[in-house]
Amino acid sequence: xxxxxxxxxxxxxxxxxxxxxxxxxxxxxxxxxxxxxxxxxxxxxxxxxxxxxxxxxxxxxxxxxxxxxxxxxxxxxxxxxxxxxxxxxxxxxxxxxxxxxxxxxxxxxxxxxxxxxxx
Amino acid sequence: xxxxxxxxxxxxxxxxxxxxxxxxxxxxxxxxxxxxxxxxxxxxxxxxxxxxxxxxxxxxxxxxxxxxxxxxxxxxxxxxxxxxxxxxxxxxxxxxxxxxxxxxxxxxxxx
Numbered sequence: 001x002x003x004x005x006x007x008x009x010x011x012x013x014x015x016x017x018x019x020x021x022x023x024x025x026x027x028x029x030x031x032x033x034x035x036x037x038x039x040x041x042x043x044x045x046x047x048x049x050x051x052x053x054x055x056x057x058x059x060x061x062x063x064x065x066x067x068x069x070x071x072x073x074x075x076x077x078x079x080x081x082x083x084x085x086x087x088x089x090x091x092x093x094x095x096x097x098x099x100x101x102x103x104x105x106x107x108x109x110x111x112x113x114x115x116x117x118x119x
Numbered sequence: 120x121x122x123x124x125x126x127x128x129x130x131x132x133x134x135x136x137x138x139x140x141x142x143x144x145x146x147x148x149x150x151x152x153x154x155x156x157x158x159x160x161x162x163x164x165x166x167x168x169x170x171x172x173x174x175x176x177x178x179x180x181x182x183x184x185x186x187x188x189x190x191x192x193x194x195x196x197x198x199x200x201x202x203x204x205x206x207x208x209x210x211x212x213x214x215x216x217x218x219x220x221x222x223x224x225x226x227x228x229x230x
Contacts, residue, residue, distance in 0.1 A: 035219075044208060044223045044224040045157070045208050045210075047210075047218065047220070050219075095164055095165070100170075103170055103171050104153040104155070104210075104218070105153070105170040105171075105210070106167060109164040109167075110164060111164050112164055
């Protein structure tokens with residue numbers, strides 16, 4: 001079945017780095033845009049970034065621009081999020097999701113991975 | 120502060136209907152028919168319930184419906200059931216720079 005599984009979350013100190021991964025299965029990964037969305041504890045959803053199917057186009061929320069980098073490896077059916085210069089306000093559950101760029105919705109979501117930024 | 124405004128809470132009794140609003144501007148909700156709605160149960164991942172304002176993905180009950188008027192989109196849940204109790208988030212395209220914006224979420228309680 002169609003599935004997304006995130007990994008790589010954990011506890012990191014402010015200013016540190018972390019790389020999240022998302023393994024896709026059950027669909028042709030290389031045909032789809034992909035995105036990252038996060039949810040701070042007790043808060044709502046916040047779109048973080050998306051990447052085109054061929055990696056030729058990326059976009060980021062202003063809150064992470066210049067610090068986070070989205071990438072993908074279609075041969076490995078995997079999506080990544082490199083997070084640098086982490087701040088306390090980056091603490092959240094990070095979800096990867098399949099993104100339909102034509103109509104701007106996310107139709108498949110992973111279960112999320114938790115990132116905690118604290119000293 | 121979220122880009123789209125939703126009421127923090129809504130409630131209804133089993134069998135009743137409830138409508139959740141999502142207010143934006145002419146730069147997002149009002150400017151495009153790219154409004155989607157997501158259901159999230161506690162500790163779970165969000166689930167797509169409505170896309171393109173009023174379309175339902177396969178498997179979503181027809182008790183869920185979406186609409187839009189001007190800068191406000193709405194999600195209506197008819198024939199409320201206990202399992203509908205969850206948080207609901209709206210989302211919209213907001214132009215090429217911002218791309219995707221979410222509402223702050225509405226906690227739906229089935230009384």
